[in-house]
Every structure is written in C-alpha cells, then in structure tokens.
Amino acid sequence: MKQVNMHEAKSQLSKLGELAWKGEKIVIAKAGKPYLDLVPHKNEGKERKPGCLKGRIQMAPDFDTTPQDVIDDFEMG
Numbered sequence: 001m002k003q004v005n006m007h008e009a010k011s012q013l014s015k016l017g018e019l020a021w022k023g024e025k026i027v028i029a030k031a032g033k034p035y036l037d038l039v040p041h042k043n044e045g046k047e048r049k050p051g052c053l054k055g056r057i058q059m060a061p062d063f064d065t066t067p068q069d070v071i072d073d074f075e076m077g
Contacts, residue, residue: 003027003034 002016002024009016009028016038020026026038 001025001027003029005029006035
C-alpha cells in the first residue's frame with residue numbers, strides 16, 4: 001500500500017494512476033489521515049437481456065424434489 005498526501009497526489013496523479021492500474025493500493029491522505037482510495041475505473045457490465053439462453057439450459061425433471069435424506073438431516077439438526 002502506498003499512502004501519499006493530497007499535494008503529492010495532485011502533482012503525481014499520472015504516476016499514481018499507473019500504479020493503481022497495476023494493482024497497487026493507493027491511499028490519499030489529508031492532514032496525515034487516510035481520505036481517499038485511488039482505484040481503477042471498471043466499466044459497468046452489459047445490460048442484462050432476459051431470455052438470451054433460452055433453449056440452451058435444461059433442468060432435470062426432479063429439480064424441485066428434495067431427497068428425503070436431506071430433509072431428515074435438516075430436521076434432526
């Protein structure tokens with residue numbers, strides 16, 4: 001982990017950004033105390049499109065049936 005003060009962060013932002021992208025944790029301090037974390041931007045995931053796997057996933061016919069030994073294990077606990 002690398003901790004820098006606010007003034008140093010302003011003057012070395014490009015260098016600190018590169019370190020953050022390489023996986024180093026960068027903490028920016030204000031008055032000697034941790035104030036901000038510098039982290040790489042992550043693109044948000046794609047918008048979910050329901051039904052895109054329709055016909056490609058199959059469920060076993062007994063998917064909703066709970067075996068008796070599992071029920072017994074829960075009731076005995």
